[in-house]
Amino acid sequence: MKEENNISRRKALKILGLGAAATVGAAVFKSTPFLANAYAQSTKASEFDTNSIKLVDKKLNYRNNDMISMIGFGCMRFPTTGDGGRRAPVDIEKTQQLVDYAYAHGINYYDTAYVYHGGKSEEIIGNALRKYPRESYFLADKMPGYNVKVKEDVPRLFEEQLKRCGVDYFDYYLLHTIQDIKSYEKVYEEFGGYEYLLGEKKKGRIKNLGFSFHGNRECWDHVIDKHDWDFVQIQLNYIDWDIDGEYLYKSLEKRKIPCVIMEPLLGGRLASLSKGAEKILKEKNPDLSIASWAFRYLGSLPNVLVSLSGMTYMEHLVDNVKTFTEFKKLNAGEKLALNRAIIEYNKFKRINCTACRYCMPCPYDVEIPSVFTVYNKLVMDSNIPSKEDQSAEEYATKREAFAKAFREEFASGGNATQCVGCGECLEKCPQHLQIPDLMELIKKPLEG
Ligand code: SF4
Ligand code: SF4
Structure with missing residues (x-):
């Protein structure tokens, strides 16, 4: 043979x-x-x-x-x-x-x-x-x-x-x-x-x-x-x-x-x-x-x-x-x-999503990998708002940039704000990401 x-x-x-x-x-x-x-x-x-x-x-x-x-x-x-x-x-x-x-x-x-x-x-x-x-x-x-x-x-x-x-x-x-x-x-x-x-x-x-x-x-x-x-x-x-x-x-x-x-x-x-x-x-x-x-x-x-x-x-x-x-x-x-x-x-803290899409589809139509991609891009551009680490002015500027990026990317739906934390995606992620917790983290600045 x-x-x-x-x-x-x-x-x-x-x-x-x-x-x-x-x-x-x-x-x-x-x-x-x-x-x-x-x-x-x-x-x-x-x-x-x-x-x-x-x-x-x-x-x-x-x-x-x-x-x-x-x-x-x-x-x-x-x-x-x-x-x-x-x-x-x-x-x-x-x-x-x-x-x-x-x-x-x-x-x-x-x-x-x-x-x-x-x-x-x-x-x-x-x-x-x-x-x-x-x-x-x-x-x-x-x-x-x-x-x-x-x-x-x-x-x-x-x-x-x-x-x-x-x-x-x-x-x-x-x-x-x-x-x-x-x-x-x-x-x-x-x-x-x-x-x-x-x-x-x-x-x-x-x-x-x-x-x-x-x-x-x-x-x-x-x-x-x-x-x-x-x-x-x-x-x-x-x-x-x-x-x-x-x-x-x-x-x-x-x-x-x-x-x-x-x-x-x-x-x-x-x-x-x-x-x-x-x-x-x-x-x-x-x-x-x-x-x-x-x-x-x-x-x-x-x-x-x-x-x-x-x-x-x-x-x-x-x-x-x-x-x-x-x-x-x-x-x-x-x-x-x-x-x-x-x-x-490595100075930046990104979400280790590889966009494999094993977690998809989400029953609530959250575009999980795309949400993480947008987040990671904002990390790289130093546009993550943090009340603990930033002045009120800096926080407001970064929060606006953060919200704008998500608004534009998910104009037709799929945003983190749609996550209800059902946990259906959890078992499917080969990177063992705590997806519902991460969605919560992203939702906070989006929801003000
Ligand atoms: S926890 Fe959120 S992202 Fe995961 S399947 Fe449920 S609604 Fe979708
Ligand atoms: S399964 Fe995990 S690594 Fe793959 S796209 Fe979903 S969140 Fe990202």
């Missing part, structure tokens, strides 16, 4: 005009009729030069010799139609353009899940990738253990996922968002979920089996040695490193388990920092985007196989491709600058 896979991957690379050299580091290749045709179907030729494309760098998965692009395409933040935000239907045409651009530039890892985009992500990415040889990309999907109520749900959901994606195997398959020992034990041990998925791996319908993690250290220690995992997906970035990131990363490194990274930008928050932190990074290198520092930080860690990025806009994708083409690790001077920027950035 392995040899067959290698042969067909080689064949696929040949079809795409990529020689063996293209699998290591950046490379330039000539466009083939196959690629040119693919572009013509869905992209404007003027958007990129199809004759001379540099590919993003790849990393070797030392457990199975897969060559994986250092940047992976996360499928939970596709562009949506109109101005309806994340609740609106996915813009299929724009998504196809993004996928084509990513694929053409050597991004070969695509990560979806049963619940992304209200259950539409699997089908959308399956359709977007259909025109490419199956062996030329790696598709990752995840068992939604939180939807498993009886043991028959595991095979039912797995079959449904293959069907939604329109594929007959997954390259990387994960137990989605392991958060607590009790529910892990119930679904994957008591119901036999793990045994079932292992059986699918033996049949070749799963090539690599792992899990994605959002729990505490006790849960981690329980799950990590339960089975011989092929890979694990963790949340890691230069802010989380000092929280639990280092613990998880080193634990995987010690066990020689490759690490897939989610939330490299903390739900977009590390794409723009506070003014002081940005100044430090821009002084060091004015040409680099703020987001690129986060990706280079991760790409510099030896056991990170691929960093996933949910790229909603073409400019994000283009910037990420630039970062990972002829990839440069952070040098000593850059590490120092980043450390200074982190210290500066």
